[in-house]
Amino acid sequence: MEKEFDLLALGELLLRLSPPNNERIVNGEVFHKQVGGAELNVVSGAALLGLRTGIISKLPNNDLGKFVKNRIRFVGVSDDYLRYDDAKNSRLGIYYYENGAHPRKPGIVYDRLYTSVNTISLDDFDDSLYKSARCFHTTGITLALGEATRNTAIEMIKRFKENGALISFDVNFRLNLWSGEEARACIEKILPYVDIFFCSEDTARLTFGKTGDVKEIMRSFCKDYPISIIASTQRIVHSPKIHTFGSVIYNADKDEFYEEEPYRNIEVVDRIGSGDAYISGVLYGLLSSDNDCARALAYGNATGSVKNTIMGDLPSSDLREIDRIISEHNQTGPQSEMNR
Numbered sequence: 001m002e003k004e005f006d007l008l009a010l011g012e013l014l015l016r017l018s019p020p021n022n023e024r025i026v027n028g029e030v031f032h033k034q035v036g037g038a039e040l041n042v043v044s045g046a047a048l049l050g051l052r053t054g055i056i057s058k059l060p061n062n063d064l065g066k067f068v069k070n071r072i073r074f075v076g077v078s079d080d081y082l083r084y085d086d087a088k089n090s091r092l093g094i095y096y097y098e099n100g101a102h103p104r105k106p107g108i109v110y111d112r113l114y115t116s117v118n119t120i121s122l123d124d125f126d127d128s129l130y131k132s133a134r135c136f137h138t139t140g141i142t143l144a145l146g147e148a149t150r151n152t153a154i155e156m157i158k159r160f161k162e163n164g165a166l167i168s169f170d171v172n173f174r175l176n177l178w179s180g181e182e183a184r185a186c187i188e189k190i191l192p193y194v195d196i197f198f199c200s201e202d203t204a205r206l207t208f209g210k211t212g213d214v215k216e217i218m219r220s221f222c223k224d225y226p227i228s229i230i231a232s233t234q235r236i237v238h239s240p241k242i243h244t245f246g247s248v249i250y251n252a253d254k255d256e257f258y259e260e261e262p263y264r265n266i267e268v269v270d271r272i273g274s275g276d277a278y279i280s281g282v283l284y285g286l287l288s289s290d291n292d293c294a295r296a297l298a299y300g301n302a303t304g305s306v307k308n309t310i311m312g313d314l315p316s317s318d319l320r321e322i323d324r325i326i327s328e329h330n331q332t333g334p335q336s337e338m339n340r
Contacts (some may be wrong), residue, residue: 285297
């Protein structure tokens with residue numbers, strides 16, 4: 001049976017406030033208002049590439065909630081599964097982001113306790129939700145928000161899986177939300193349901209106690225759990241403004257690794273959301289083919305790399321631009337300096 005959505009994701013929607021340019025939070029008096037959130041970043045990137053996507057979340061029923069809803073619609077993501085909190089004390093999570101300049105690193109201050117998403121529950125949705133998507137995605141951030149949100153997310157994973165959806169999960173570990181021990185204990189309970197797994201090498205070592213090189217680590221996850229595909233990004237930070245970005249993907253069914261030349265000397269405008277953009281490219285590559293990991297690798301690396309050059313959490317590159325970037329990445333001869 002054909003599903004209504006290619007990809008649905010569950011996660012918190014956040015208001016991002018940033019001082020302009022390289023101004024500091026402690027000095028500046030002006031903030032630029034934007035919308036973000038790991039799972040929204042993923043489904044918006046996949047929507048730009050051509051997938052039918054939606055976000056599952058809960059917003060305060062006020063003007064801030066309307067601002068977020070409008071941004072979701074603007075990036076082509078369905079708001080069919082947004083729910084609204086009518087409580088007088090309902091609130092939207094906020095985070096403040098400060099750009100870095102070598103040797104000063106970028107910084108984040110969170111204000112996301114007691115937000116509306118923490119009241120989301122299975123009772124907010126009809127059972128038809130779990131039959132509506134080919135793939136369901138969420139992250140460790142959602143699991144770390146609190147016990148109620150965690151229980152809702154885990155039960156959604158199980159119900160989507162029961163109804164034939166692929167389960168995509170990004171560890172996305174945040175130390176200021178929970179400890180490594182808490183993350184490992186929780187995530188290991190859901191890994192038996194996960195088909196597509198995103199985990200960086202550093203997180204695998206620090207949170208899951210993995211040893212060996214990156215390929216040995218990826219194989220070990222797939223030996224321990226019925227994971228079909230695992231992806232790990234590889235970022236080299238030369239300075240806050242110059243990065244190299246690439247990844248490795250492992251197909252457990254074929255016991256095959258996929259790699260390519262990384263994108264070097266990326267001129268970083270805003271790195272926030274680039275890992276999520278990578279996931280959107282990988283999921284697009286997989287869901288628009290018969291799990292073609294080479295295609296997923298190419299789209300993931302391209303979308304992740306180009307997002308570093310775009311201000312704000314949300315990506316803005318459509319399929320035409322990404323195809324051009326992939327083509328130029330694979331060329332060895334002279335290239336035009338401008339699209340015209």
